[in-house]
Amino acid sequence: MADDELPERAEVVVIGAGIIGCAVAALLQAEGLEVCVVDQVGPAAGSSSAGEGNLLVSDKLPGLDLELARASLALWRDLADELAGGFEYEPKGGLVVAPDEAALSQLVALAEAQRAEGAVLSVVAGSELAALEPNLSREVAGGVFYEEDAQVQPMLAVDALVRALRGRGGRLVGGVTVRGATRAHDGRIARLSTSAGDIGVGRAVVNAAGAWAGEVATLLGGYVPVTPRRGHVLVTEPVAPFTPHKVYESGYVAAIHEDARGYRTSAVVEATPSGTMLLGSSREFVGFSRTVNSAVRASIAARSIRLFPALASVRLLRTYVGFRPATPDRLPVLGEDVQVPGLLHATGHEGAGVGLAPASARAVLALLGGRDPGFALDPFSPARFAPARQ
Amino acid sequence: MSKLAATDLHFSFDGRPLIAPAGSTVAGALVRNGVSSWRRTRVKGHARGVFCGIGTCFDCLIDVNGERAVRACLRALREGDRLETSSSTGAGPDA
Numbered sequence: 001m002a003d004d005e006l007p008e009r010a011e012v013v014v015i016g017a018g019i020i021g022c023a024v025a026a027l028l029q030a031e032g033l034e035v036c037v038v039d040q041v042g043p044a045a046g047s048s049s050a051g052e053g054n055l056l057v058s059d060k061l062p063g064l065d066l067e068l069a070r071a072s073l074a075l076w077r078d079l080a081d082e083l084a085g086g087f088e089y090e091p092k093g094g095l096v097v098a099p100d101e102a103a104l105s106q107l108v109a110l111a112e113a114q115r116a117e118g119a120v121l122s123v124v125a126g127s128e129l130a131a132l133e134p135n136l137s138r139e140v141a142g143g144v145f146y147e148e149d150a151q152v153q154p155m156l157a158v159d160a161l162v163r164a165l166r167g168r169g170g171r172l173v174g175g176v177t178v179r180g181a182t183r184a185h186d187g188r189i190a191r192l193s194t195s196a197g198d199i200g201v202g203r204a205v206v207n208a209a210g211a212w213a214g215e216v217a218t219l220l221g222g223y224v225p226v227t228p229r230r231g232h233v234l235v236t237e238p239v240a241p242f243t244p245h246k247v248y249e250s251g252y253v254a255a256i257h258e259d260a261r262g263y264r265t266s267a268v269v270e271a272t273p274s275g276t277m278l279l280g281s282s283r284e285f286v287g288f289s290r291t292v293n294s295a296v297r298a299s300i301a302a303r304s305i306r307l308f309p310a311l312a313s314v315r316l317l318r319t320y321v322g323f324r325p326a327t328p329d330r331l332p333v334l335g336e337d338v339q340v341p342g343l344l345h346a347t348g349h350e351g352a353g354v355g356l357a358p359a360s361a362r363a364v365l366a367l368l369g370g371r372d373p374g375f376a377l378d379p380f381s382p383a384r385f386a387p388a389r390q
Numbered sequence: 391m392s393k394l395a396a397t398d399l400h401f402s403f404d405g406r407p408l409i410a411p412a413g414s415t416v417a418g419a420l421v422r423n424g425v426s427s428w429r430r431t432r433v434k435g436h437a438r439g440v441f442c443g444i445g446t447c448f449d450c451l452i453d454v455n456g457e458r459a460v461r462a463c464l465r466a467l468r469e470g471d472r473l474e475t476s477s478s479t480g481a482g483p484d485a
Contacts (some may be wrong), residue, residue: 237459
């Protein structure tokens with residue numbers, strides 16, 4: 001898609017044209033604000049094109065995490081209607097499976113706590129798994145089926161949001177690197193200087209730079225502790241679908257909430273409408289290195305085959321890596337910078353950015369004085385990371 | 391073309407005997423023989439052959455001696471290779 005011209009001024013400048021930035025921009029523009037998105041590359045050039053497009057409640061811990069995810073998944077259902085689809089929205093449900101009885105009892109305990117907070121799920125005994133997933137290994141002890149889990153093709157979803165943004169008169173300019181900010185007397189950002197020239201800021205700057213948001217915050221005089229947490233996805237040759245649902249190991253949830261040295265892998269198996277299958281997942285802190293770790297790749301393949309033995313005869317095409325924007329407490333950052341008024345952070349979603357994008361857009365709208373998002377915003381404020389003050 | 395080729399290699403595409411110089415890639419050997427497509431897209435059935443030619447786009451998948459999903463642009467042709475229209479069409483893991 002052709003780039004727009006960088007305008008002289010916008011009411012809201014969004015930095016980052018990933019799923020978060022584009023969801024925020026499309027919503028704000030629809031609410032009558034004049035929005036310009038800038039990105040160092042272009043739409044969905046970072047982590048939004050390097051994941052699996054998961055919309056999950058299943059991996060969310062009870063409390064804030066789960067509440068935000070359920071609110072966001074409901075908004076995705078609306079978006080699929082509003083944007084008239086076109087991004088492979090599949091509300092197909094997710095099956096989390098436990099390899100043994102010990103893991104199963106932990107999984108069921110988590111599921112009961114999630115159900116108490118409204119998640120729609122059912123515990124599936126080992127003997128009943130075949131009815132849901134005929135090709136799943138008979139070795140699996142049991143699982144939990146989460147009806148709300150869904151999937152989108154995230155690049156197509158970003159494209160749909162960009163079209164909505166532009167259809168409403170908003171702009172998106174790629175190939176633009178933000179270099180710094182000029183602050184007004186009250187500390188607000190008055191202008192952003194970029195590689196394509198300056199842009200005046202009417203009301204706010206939204207930092208939706210994902211895994212790069214920490215650097216962007218620093219550049220603008222603010223602070224947000226976001227670290228890239230790398231993942232690998234293996235892509236198979238196209239096959240006839242033989243996994244009706246998203247299926248992943250219960251160890252995946254533990255891996256998210258653990259600060260392991262080295263790497264952690266857990267199988268996440270997903271068919272796509274184009275026939276290729278996506279096999280994840282891994283988590284490791286190695287900066288922005290793009291070198292594929294062959295041990296990680298082998299581990300993901302072995303774990304996936306353990307779940308679905310038929311995968312052993314499916315050819316692998318390629319492997320890609322991506323960078324999840326991770327925060328120290330594994331919750332996103334949705335709020336105004338402590339030091340820079342008018343700088344709103346919408347980042348730190350780790351591996352859940354696609355799922356949490358619509359709710360994040362509602363959060364930013366509320367921060368700008370718009371309607372109540374329907375969930376508590378304070379817990380997501382970047383103030384939780386600020387050093388204690390007098 | 392192919393002054394470096396010491397010998398010609400014999401191979402087949404969908405059962406049809408063909409010849410190409412040693413040193414050819416599978417894609418090069420097919421194109422040299424006038425074959426420009428060896429795969430169909432999965433949804434709309436459009437013809438596909440070599441596109442990027444450097445291993446990046448995965449458009450040129452082909453079956454080589456029963457091995458599925460080989461990138462024709464990266465595989466060196468060998469004597470006696472049996473090339474077949476790609477079977478990575480969504481027919482199933484064991485098809």
